[in-house]
Amino acid sequence: xxxxxxxxNPRVKRAYQKKIFYTPPVLALCVVISSILIIGGGILLYxxxxxxxxxxxxxxxxxxxxxWIQNHLNEIPIKKSKAFTDLVSEDLLTLxxxxxxxxxxxxxxxxxxxxxxxxxxxxxxxxxxxxxxxFLPKSVEPIYDTxxxxxxxxxxxxxxxxxxxTAIIENLPNYEQLLNQLKLTISDLYQGIIWFNYLHGxxxxxxxxxxxxxxxxxxxxxxxPTLQRFAVNLSNRYxxxxxxxxxxxxxxxxxxxxxxxxxxxxxxxxxxxxxxSGRSTLVNSFAETLMNADSKIPNSLKFRQxxxxxxxxxxxAARNRGEIEYLMIKILNEIYSAKNIILCLDNAHLFFEEGxxxxxxxxxxxxxxxAGKIRMILIMDDQKFLEISAKNSALxxxxxxxxxxxxxxxxxxxxxxxxVPFFERNKNVVYTYRSLLEAYRLSEQYxxxxxxxxxxxxxxxxxxxxxxxxxxTENSVQTAVEKSYGVKVKVTENKEEREKLLxxxxxxxxxxxxxxxxxxxxxxxxxxxxxGVKNKNRPIGTFLFLGPxxxxxxxxxxxxxxxxxxxxxxxxxxxxxxxxxxxxxSRLIKDGASDALSLTAQIMKxxxxxxxxxxxxxxxxxxxxxxxxxxxxxxxxxxxxxxxSFRDSIIIATSNAGANEIREKITxxxxxxxxxxxxxxxxISSNExxxxxxxxxxxxCLFKPLSKEDLTQILDLIIASTNRTLEPQKIAxxxxxxxxxxxxxxxxxxxxxxxxxxxxxxxTVENIVAAAILSxxxxxxxxxxxxxxxxxxx
Amino acid sequence: xxxxEVFFWWYAQGWKVFIEKIRIxxxxxxxxxxxxxLIRTLFKPFRQISAETAGTDASLDLKFQMFIDRLxxxxxxxxxxxxxxxxxxxxxxxxxxxxxxxxxxxxxxPFFPILGIILTIFGVNL
Numbered sequence: 044x045x046x047x048x049x050x051x052n053p054r055v056k057r058a059y060q061k062k063i064f065y066t067p068p069v070l071a072l073c074v075v076i077s078s079i080l081i082i083g084g085g086i087l088l089y090x091x092x093x094x095x096x097x098x099x100x101x102x103x104x105x106x107x108x109x110x111w112i113q114n115h116l117n118e119i120p121i122k123k124s125k126a127f128t129d130l131v132s133e134d135l136l137t138l139x140x141x142x143x144x145x146x147x148x149x150x151x152x153x154x155x156x157x158x159x160x161x162x163x164x165x166x167x168x169x170x171x172x173x174x175x176x177x178f179l180p181k182s183v184e185p186i187y188d189t190x191x192x193x194x195x196x197x198x199x200x201x202x203x204x205x206x207x208x209t210a211i212i213e214n215l216p217n218y219e220q221l222l223n224q225l226k227l228t229i230s231d232l233y234q235g236i237i238w239f240n241y242l243h244g245x246x247x248x249x250x251x252x253x254x255x256x257x258x259x260x261x262x263x264x265x266x267x268p269t270l271q272r273f274a275v276n277l278s279n280r281y282x283x284x285x286x287x288x289x290x291x292x293x294x295x296x297x298x299x300x301x302x303x304x305x306x307x308x309x310x311x312x313x314x315x316x317x318x319x320s321g322r323s324t325l326v327n328s329f330a331e332t333l334m335n336a337d338s339k340i341p342n343s344l345k346f347r348q349x350x351x352x353x354x355x356x357x358x359x360a361a362r363n364r365g366e367i368e369y370l371m372i373k374i375l376n377e378i379y380s381a382k383n384i385i386l387c388l389d390n391a392h393l394f395f396e397e398g399x400x401x402x403x404x405x406x407x408x409x410x411x412x413x414a415g416k417i418r419m420i421l422i423m424d425d426q427k428f429l430e431i432s433a434k435n436s437a438l439x440x441x442x443x444x445x446x447x448x449x450x451x452x453x454x455x456x457x458x459x460x461x462x463v464p465f466f467e468r469n470k471n472v473v474y475t476y477r478s479l480l481e482a483y484r485l486s487e488q489y490x491x492x493x494x495x496x497x498x499x500x501x502x503x504x505x506x507x508x509x510x511x512x513x514x515x516t517e518n519s520v521q522t523a524v525e526k527s528y529g530v531k532v533k534v535t536e537n538k539e540e541r542e543k544l545l546x547x548x549x550x551x552x553x554x555x556x557x558x559x560x561x562x563x564x565x566x567x568x569x570x571x572x573x574x575g576v577k578n579k580n581r582p583i584g585t586f587l588f589l590g591p592x593x594x595x596x597x598x599x600x601x602x603x604x605x606x607x608x609x610x611x612x613x614x615x616x617x618x619x620x621x622x623x624x625x626x627x628x629s630r631l632i633k634d635g636a637s638d639a640l641s642l643t644a645q646i647m648k649x650x651x652x653x654x655x656x657x658x659x660x661x662x663x664x665x666x667x668x669x670x671x672x673x674x675x676x677x678x679x680x681x682x683x684x685x686x687x688s689f690r691d692s693i694i695i696a697t698s699n700a701g702a703n704e705i706r707e708k709i710t711x712x713x714x715x716x717x718x719x720x721x722x723x724x725x726x727i728s729s730n731e732x733x734x735x736x737x738x739x740x741x742x743x744c745l746f747k748p749l750s751k752e753d754l755t756q757i758l759d760l761i762i763a764s765t766n767r768t769l770e771p772q773k774i775a776x777x778x779x780x781x782x783x784x785x786x787x788x789x790x791x792x793x794x795x796x797x798x799x800x801x802x803x804x805x806x807t808v809e810n811i812v813a814a815a816i817l818s819x820x821x822x823x824x825x826x827x828x829x830x831x832x833x834x835x836x837x
Numbered sequence: 838x839x840x841x842e843v844f845f846w847w848y849a850q851g852w853k854v855f856i857e858k859i860r861i862x863x864x865x866x867x868x869x870x871x872x873x874x875l876i877r878t879l880f881k882p883f884r885q886i887s888a889e890t891a892g893t894d895a896s897l898d899l900k901f902q903m904f905i906d907r908l909x910x911x912x913x914x915x916x917x918x919x920x921x922x923x924x925x926x927x928x929x930x931x932x933x934x935x936x937x938x939x940x941x942x943x944x945x946x947p948f949f950p951i952l953g954i955i956l957t958i959f960g961v962n963l
Contacts, residue, residue: 060839084953088962088963089963091962091963092962093956093957093959093960093961093962094957095957096952096953096954096956096957096961097950097953097954097956097957098953099949099953100949100950100951100952100953100954100956101949101950101953102949103946103947103949103950104950106946107843107847107946107947108843110851110855111843111846111847111851114851114854114858115846115850115851115854252861252864252865254864254865254868255868256868256871256874257868257869257870257871257872257874258869258870258871258921259870259871259874259875259918259921260871260874261884262871262874262875262878262881262883262884262914262917262918263874263878263881263882263884263914264884265884266884336868
């Protein structure tokens with residue numbers, strides 16, 4: 044009986060009554076009838092007709108009914124028992140019946156508010172439930188039993204549609220595998236239930252009576268006209284509100300602030316933490332707590348109002364430093380006299396350093412903070428606090444420091460759940476649960492200047508612009524990241540992209556010849572990234588290309604960039620022979636404002652790119668040491684200590700080290716794979732490279748010298764390239780086989796690779812074409828054929 | 838059946854709910870008039886006008902002027918608070934009496950139709 048639905052339960056009857064009576068027409072009808080009877084009765088009595096008393100008397104009945112509906116049927120509380128029917132939410136009471144089978148429950152769930160919530164937020168559409176219908180238990184009892192367990196596990200007040208949906212899924216064999224297909228776990232669904240309960244609680248809370256101090260609340264506190272001019276009253280927005288948005292994680296810090304402000308000693312707090320860690324939210328939560336008459340705080344803090352001083356408006360209003368100090372003194376005097384103000388200095392460092400938009404009034408504020416008579420909250424980041432401490436130890440010592448740490452993953456998800464209703468109201472969208480998780484994951488990976496939860500909130504907010512049919516999904520968050528940061532985060536889904544990745548080798552070979560080992564190494568790395576199986580904490584791939592000059596090392600990097608990284612210009616190229624002294628390290632990490640071409644600045648602007656470190660062996664050892672972290676973790680800190688991520692880049696280092704040896708061995712007929720290991724050992728023992736440096740690369744590829752056959756293909760590629768250049772003029776060039784043979788004989792130099800051939804084509808073919816164009820021999824639509832004699836002459 | 842239920846509820850849960858509603862209404866009125874803070878701060882200066890106090894080295898004239906300022910501010914504060922207190926107390930007392938009356942009247946409401954019929958039968962007129 045405990046695990047079955049009892050239709051005779053009084054709650055069921057009440058639910059049906061609610062369905063019938065608790066509707067606006069019925070309530071209005073009660074009021075109208077009662078009003079008619081009262082008015083009618085009054086009129087009759089006025090005309091001395093005693094029947095009016097009967098009408099007046101009977102007017103009580105519809106009013107009684109009205110009161111009963113409003114107060115008895117508005118809520119159907121659960122009962123303290125273990126019976127399923129006593130624990131079911133009121134919307135389910137009228138939907139369930141005794142003879143239901145599990146598949147009937149599937150039809151019921153979308154008809155409940157919480158069921159719809161779970162289905163929408165977790166991407167569990169009706170077809171999903173339809174498909175699992177055949178695998179459900181034969182009766183509903185096990186589902187009801189599971190629902191009761193889930194209710195206890197999630198601390199839910201009642202068994203809702205969301206709980207029932209989760210119970211249905213949990214009763215499936217291999218449900219974990221099924222959820223995995225949707226990238227979910229059962230605990231995610233539990234989180235969803237808790238999320239719904241929280242939002243439901245917020246709505247319920249809204250109907251509670253409001254106590255905010257009344258009309259005489261501020262009678263005993265002074266006027267603050269100057270402060271009003273330069274500060275924002277954070278408490279104003281909470282007057283009369285009752286929907287607490289404060290996060291549980293803040294409670295501990297708020298208690299610390301309350302303790303500091305209610306004990307003797309300096310009445311100030313320095314909230315120290317990184318931008319985005321929730322310092323301002325904390326102050327707002329504190330303001331909300333103070334303005335709530337029902338919060339359990341000492342009387343000395345009740346209804347105290349927090350004003351956030353606006354530094355720029357204060358600075359812009361004053362003509363000189365003296366005036367700023369005068370205004371500040373005036374504001375502090377007002378606060379002291381008013382007795383109900385807590386002054387908040389957001390970005391407090393603006394008051395302790397000279398610069399644009401900031402002014403150093405430490406000499407004025409330090410004594411005030413030391414005296415501790417005025418309650419103040421200073422918000423600043425860790426670095427600024429350290430700087431101020433170093434400069435003014437008296438000031439730092441006078442502050443009661445409270446560290447605000449970035450939130451953990453669980454805390455961030457909770458905070459996002461808190462904030463989502465506000466985003467949804469402002470942006471008119473609905474966020475799925477996966478979008479929250481994805482916002483956490485991707486913001487952690489790509490947003491480096493802000494801390495959690497700020498960066499996840501920021502990303503989630505911006506993802507609203509990429510909502511599809513009003514739904515912000517995991518995909519919307521990924522698109523937001525791709526559009527904002529120029530990186531690829533989605534697992535390749537479209538056919539064209541997949542084809543490109545699968546045929547990357549042949550696409551690369553359209554531009555370069557042979558070097559199959561290197562080509563397939565980079566292609567494999569990109570395929571791993573495209574399929575989402577690469578290590579997220581490393582670059583897409585790190586490669587060292589070794590080999591003689593002109594064999595295609597740099598060309599491969601360029602080709603790769605053109606084929607996959609949206610154009611050859613997306614190569615971030617550093618000629619390492621320009622980084623030969625230890626002082627050059629600073630050029631790698633220079634701030635973008637002072638050097639737009641520093642490595643960190645370029646990657647910040649364009650994280651999805653090929654980084655080409657040409658002639659790496661020429662770089663100073665300190666430069667190589669700096670690059671170790673990039674190769675290993677895909678992270679480099681710039682001179683401002685900002686983390687720059689290389690995790691969406693492919694890093695290719697090239698070197699000519701040991702080129703002669705490679706050439707000799709290949710010429711002698713040896714195969715690369717036979718001597719590669721020994722060759723690398725030699726590079727280490729001859730101190731060309733340190734083992735820890737070589738060890739950081741995913742793959743070291745040896746490029747072999749070009750053979751004559753290779754050069755034939757390269758010549759064709761060069762001629763094709765010339766034709767591409769001439770294409771806008773509609774002129775084509777054709778080199779006869781005999782002329783090609785001459786070019787090959789003259790352009791082949793095993794030591795120099797393809798470069799002499801390129802130069803030769805430039806000197807011969809291109810010169811001939813240029814002369815023909817200028818003399819008018821080559822007109823649009825014509826094809827020039829280069830003959831052996833022309834090649835010989837040139 | 839439903840009507841019987843309404844009557845049953847009226848004398849059990851309904852009465853309790855009504856008393857709770859009256860209590861909430863009463864506490865909202867006291868909150869609106871901030872009665873506790875009005876009493877606690879009855880003699881405090883109004884909006885802290887002239888909160889400054891003269892230093893020990895101030896002249897006698899200045900000290901006297903400050904004292905007068907504070908006194909006036911306190912008188913203004915006292916008067917305005919007293920007026921509010923009186924108005925608030927009056928409204929609280931009236932609403933309290935009304936609430937109490939309604940609570941007493943509550944069990945009689947279901948009998949209003951019978952009372953109406955009796956008054957009609959006896960031909961009572963205004």
